[in-house]
Amino acid sequence: MDLFSFIDCANRSKSLPALFELLVDCSCQQGFSQVAYGALNYNEPVRLPGHPMPAIAINFPWHWRKHYFDRKYHECDPVVRRTPMLSKPFMWDHLLKREQLNPNERLVMEESREAGLKHGVSVPLFGPLGRISVLSFASTFNDAEPAQNVHRLNVLAWQFHIAFAAIAQPAQPVKQSVGLSDRERDCLRWTAEGKTAWDIGLILNISENTVNFHVKKAMRKLGTTSRTVAVVKAIRFNLIDLPGRLDSTTRT
Template sequence: MEQTRTAAEIEDCLLGLAAGFGFTGLFGGIVPTRPAPLAELRSRILFQRFPAQWLDRYSRKGYVFRDPIIQHLFHERAPFTWHEGYESCPQRRNVRLIRGEAAEFGLRDGYVVPISTIDGEIASLSFGGPGTLPVSADLSVLNFAASYALGRHLHRIATWQRVSSNLTAREWDCLLWAGEGKTNWETSAILGISRSTVTKHIMAARAKLGAVSKAHAIATAIRTKLLR
């Protein structure tokens, strides 16, 4: 997981581990605490390897605030199984709806790891699969892996946001073209500014990224996903 660079690579690591418990999919993000526009809810999703058709239906029909698993997360901070979440829900109609429709897509049982973030929100990673989870299963390894993966990914996002917000539009443009292998002269021609101005912007970007050279600045920007 230390070598991962994208959310998809983290998902691969987690699913490789979770497969030993019969899980075939995972879903994770920041838990919404109030009704919100669909775009905002989607922006809270960090990992998604559940069947696309199920995610589309779940999103389109607004199941998030009817889902017994989400409701259980509002008052439970210890890891729990989907079965435990379903059993604790007093709205049995919602249980039948969500449990039944999820099962149509091979998601009959699962396991949820709640994680408190440093800014006071609740995140979670939910593993799901087609079988029933054995009562004797020791899932502590998933607790650790999920917490580590989510923390690493959130740190990466925060780093990218901090770095990208510090750069001006022109500094980002110059760094982008430098990353494409363009010289300062070529970048000046592309952007319609002087070569000395390009040099100034590159030096400013380098300082903000804590880099010792232009190449180091480009490498730092790629590593933090500022450049892709």
Template sequence: MRKHVRAVRDGVEDTVFPHSDRVPKTPASMIGERLGEMARRTGHSYYLLAAFPRGDRAGFAVNCLATNWPQEIIDFYEDADLFYCCKLVNRLKRSVMPVFCDKAPFESTAANQENPGLVKLFRTHGLKNTFAFTLHDADLRQYIFAFSGDRAKASRDEAMAQVFLAMEFLEMFSQDYPVERPSESLSNREIECLRWSAAGKSSEEIAIILDLSSHTVVGYLKSAMRKLDSVNRMQAVARAFRYRLL
């Protein structure tokens, strides 16, 4: 199981997940205190801060940055691997507005993946209703803020205030999470070849467009794949998009 840092504050444990590319400089207790304050302002008991799941970073463990969820739920949800396809994330993909979910928001959208045990576990610990929204920081990294408890839907003014507090939080703490970059810089030609590959062009077609030999194009693409630690062109293109190279 992935290691994480837990800090006890007012009898409640906050969990911050350190990654090789997402190691927070700010103490876990400070991050948890700020997020805890935001949760309490709207009468919620729990908070979750996560990177928005995308491409080859879809799981809960790799995206969860900080939460005060009970450890039992964290362990269960890491194993269930439902975060990227849960109802809450699905709704946030289709709206720029905050959403309120009162019916198993962290359960999968697929009928064949419904898990009554998971729903019961969340409700047993008091995560009945969830208010959530997405924000991006100055580097355009997208985050999910989710606040859970048993309170009813927040008013418009409460929701607006909560979103603004989250913006202030990102302004203060997002610098703790460095921008993801490939291990080596890609050349302009490598990026050009990836861009045309993303457009569906074959090596031969890219060679004609860029006035190169197909052998040279293949060489550029292989070099780009190596630098992006990818096993094929599709994965290289996905990672190039994630690194905002395309």
């Protein structure tokens, strides 16, 4: 399953287990078959069976999960500790190389690699009322290249997070009355394709500043300060077409 099929299927999913299976299927295509979703500072009533806090959904190897929770590694896991301090996806390799980890933190990272989680990417996820979650993708391959997959994994994480919230709290109506201008939709579509503001400016024959202006307006309308979340919400609310289905012609 590719990224855009995942977005389409996730928007129609009605259960957390099915949604998580979709997530795993899609992340596998990026070379990251191991996935963990956790709530860091709140108790989430909807979770897969047998998953103690802070895990909500996880398919990491069973022996590692038992080892991890038996020793309460989530209390010293550098991924868990650093997620609230970061706003963008981060790679586990960078934690080992660039961060000053204490012995317990380094032990968690080294043992996770020995358990088969060779490389990982974690995406901080922020919600209402100060809620903080994290979605981590890990690869069992020594030659995995997380840096090349960060953009797609980031979109995957946010789409899953938003879809999960819709399933967990179905009684809350979803606002779909947001109105985007044609130019705002154009800019978000190309942002979804991974284009920079400079790239989009060339495609649409407008300045980079104008692109940023339209994207920021769309972000405000969609109630987010993140471009990635704006794209995910716009797709979920059917305000823009799925990426990869853009017409060859664009507005001037």
